[in-house]
Amino acid sequence: MKKSGLTAVVLSILVSPVYAADKEVNIYSYRQPFLIEPITEEFTKETGIKVNILYSKKGIAEKLSREGKYSPADVVLTSDFNRLLEITKKGLTQANQDVVLTETIPTQYRDDNRHWFALTTRARAMYVSRDRVSDQQSLTYEQLGSPDFKGRVCIRSGKHPYNISLIASMVAHHGEAETKAWLTKLKGNLARKPQGNDRGQVKAIQEGVCDISLGNSYYFGKMLNNEEQKPWAAAVNLVFPNQIDRGTHVNISGMAMAMHAPNRAEAEQLMAYLSSDKAQVLYAQMNMEYPVNPAVEPSEMVKSWGEFEADALPLTETAKHRQTAYRLLDEVKFDL
C-alpha cells in the first residue's frame, strides 16, 4: 500500500511540472483571484503570456522568504499598504526600473526606490444611517468616540488590515496616548462586539442594530450592484470623514516584483499592464476603486459619490505606527 502511494506521489510530480516551456508569469496574491482574473485574462489575450496565480490571505511573505532564491514568484499583489511594505522591508522584492511606471503612477503612489507601486486607492469611509444621524458631512473619525454615538457604532475586527491602517494614521496624527483614549471610547460606543466584514456592518445599520460604521468605499458600489444587498446600501449614506480638517484616510492596493523573479521580463510587462489605462479602467469599473493612473477616471457610479480630500500624510509615515496600533488594540481589548 505504501509503495503504491509513493509511486502516485512521484507520478504526480512528473505530471505537474513546475515550469512549462511557454512564456508565463507567476503571481502570489493576497487579493481574491476573482477580482484580478478578468484583468489577467485580458493580459494573456494581448501578450500570450500565461498568468499563474497563488492566492492566500495569510503567510505569503513567510512562504516567499522560505523559498528564497528558488521561489517561482514573479509579482506579489496585495490589498493593503502594510503588507506591501512588509515584503519590501523584508528584502523580498526588487526594484522595477521600467519608466512606464513613472508615467502611469504618480509619485506619492510609488516607492522612491521603485520597489512597490500602488494600483488603486480606496477611502476608509463611513456608512451612516440616512435618517438617524445628523450633520453627516462634518463627521470625523474622532467623533466615533464621542458620547453622542453611545451604543450606535458597528465595526469589523480592529485587527483587520484596513482598520489597523486607519488606527496607525490616528497614532501618526494624535500620538499614542490620545489614540488609546479614542480607542477606549470607541469600544465603549460599540453596539456589538467587532465582527463580520465591512458589508455586514451596513446590513446591521439597515436592521437598526447601529447607526454608523466604517467601511471601504468600493463596498458601496458592490452592494448597489447586488440584488440582495441593495436594500442595505439604500439605508445608508456613504460619507467621507474629516473633510473639515485633514481629509479621509486612504489605503492602497498594490504590487511589487519578487526579489528572485525567474521571469523578470514578463513580470515587467505584467506590472506595466496593470498600471496601464486599459487595466486601470477595468479596476475602476469592476471593483469601484479609484485608479492611481491619472489618465483614468473613476467609474460613473464612484464619481456620483462626490469628490473628497484625502489625508495628505504619506502612507510610509502611517506604516511606521502599525505595530503601535496593534499593541493599543490588545491593550484596550478592542475585539474582546
Place this chain on the structure above:
Amino acid sequence: MNNKKWLILAWATSFCLILPALFLLAQSFAPDTELFDHLWETVLPDYIVNTLQLVSLVLIFSALFAIPVAWLVAMCDFPGKRYFQWLLMLPLAMPAYVVAYVYTDLFDFAGPIQRVLRALFQWDVAIGQHWFFEIRNVPGAAVMLALVLYPYLYLIARTAFLEQGAHLLQVSRSLGQSPWQSFKRVAVPLCRPAIVVGLVFIGAEALGDFATVHYFAVNTLTTAVYDSWLGHGSLSAAAKISILMLIGVMAILAVERWQRGRQRYYHKYTGQTALFHLSGWQAKGASAYCALLVFAGFILPALILLSYTLKSMSFNTDSQLGVVLLQTAWLAILAAVITTALAIIFSFTNRISRHASAALPSKLSSMSYMMPSTVLAIAVLIPMTLFEITLNDLWVWLGFDAPGLFLSGTVFALVFAFVVRFQAVANGTIESSFLAVSPSLDMAAKSMGKSNQQLLFSIHIPLIRKSISTAVLLVFIECMKELPAALLLRPFNFDTLATYVYQYVSDEQLEQAAFAAILIVLAGLYPVIRLTQTGERTT
C-alpha cells in the same frame, strides 16, 4: 524484515512526519520576551479563558449529543433506528466553517429568525429597547463545532457499546438496576477509554479551529497564534504559543491516564444483543432526539446551501468545478492511503518489537494534529524548502540547471501536510484495532515459522481490515474539508474544493460557491455512510 528493521522503518518515517514540529520547536526558542510579556499583560489571559470555555463546551455538547444516541442506536429499539444509525454520521461531511456561515445567516440579528420574531411580537428595533440573542459568541461557536464533530464520538462510542455486549447489562438488570442506571453505572464507565479517545479527537479539532471561531468573532489561543505571527510579525512567539497549547493537551491526557490508573477492561463479544425495546413516549423521545441532531447538523445546513445554489444559479456554471472535485478527491485518497499504511507500520512495529522505544513513532507522529493548520503549513515549509535549496545549490554547483522547488512547489507539499496533520486520526483507529487482536495468534504464527511480513499480511491485516477502511475513510473526509494548509501549500492555479469555497466565504459570499460546498458534502457522504456500514459488520 526482522524486528530491528521494522523498528528502523517506523522511526525513520515518523521522524519525517515530526520534522515540521521539530523545526517549529526550534523556532520557538528564538528570543521575543517583549512581545510575549505584552500579550500576557493584555489579551492572553482572556484568550486562554475563551479557549478553555470553548473546548470544554464543545466537549460537553458533543458528549450530550453523541453518547445518548450512540447508546440508543446500539442497545435500544425504537422507530427509525435503522436509518438513524447512519444518518447520525452525516454531519461529519459538513465543514464547520460552512455550518457556521449558514447558521449566522439564519440566527443573526438581521437573519430571518430574529426578523420574524421581531415582527411577530412587535419588538421595538430601537437600540437597547428590545431583546435579541447573539449567536456570535463562545457558546454559539461551541454548538456549531459540536454539531459537526460529535459523529467522531458517536462512531467510537457506538462501536464500544456494541462490543461491550449484552451480558454485562443483563447482569446489571438482574441486580435490579433500571435501564438508565445500567447506562450510567455500567455501560458508560466501561466505555470510558473509547469515549476519551473520541473526546480527544474532538478537543484537538476545537482547539486548532480558526475559521469557525474567527467567523464567530471569538478570540482564542489560535487568534493569539495568528496575531503574533501576522500582526506582530513574530513566528517564534506564534511557535511558542502553539507549543504551549500542545503541552497543555498532553498534560490533560496524562492526568486522564493517571486517573484511569491500571484499570483494564477485557470483554469477549457474545454476538447477542439484548435490546431494550422502547415504546410510548420513550420511543418517541429517542426518535425525536436523533432526528433533531440530524436535522440541525445536516439537513438544515444542506437545505440552506441548496437554496443558495438555486438563488445564484448563474454563478455555478464554472466548468472548472469538475476538475477541482476530481483533484481534491484524488489528493484526499492519496493522503488517506499513506496515513493508514504508516499507521499500520507504527502499530505493527510496536506489537512485534520488545524495544521500549517502539511505542513512540505512533505517539510522536500524532502530535501535529493539535497544531493550528496555517502554522503547520509554515512548519512544513521550513524543512522542505531548506532541503530543496540545498539540493538546488548542489545541482547548480555540479553544473546542472536548478530543478526548482520540486517539493514545496507541487502537490507533494499538500499531500505531505495532509499526512502530517491527519496521521493522528489513522493512528488512533488502527492502534485500537491491533489491541483487539489476541497475542496468541502472533505466537502461533511465530511457532509455525512465519516471518513478520507473513504475520502482518496474512493474519493481522485481514483481521483489522474494517479498521483499515475506517481509517482511510476518516482521513479522506478530513482532507476533503481541510482548508488553511491547503490554501498556502497548493501549487499555482490549483484549487481544492475547500479553497474554492473559501475564497467566497472569506468575502462573505458563500452563496456564490454554495454548489462547491454541496460537492464537499456529497463527496463526504459516501465515505460517511460506508463508515457506519463498516461498523455494522462487526455486529
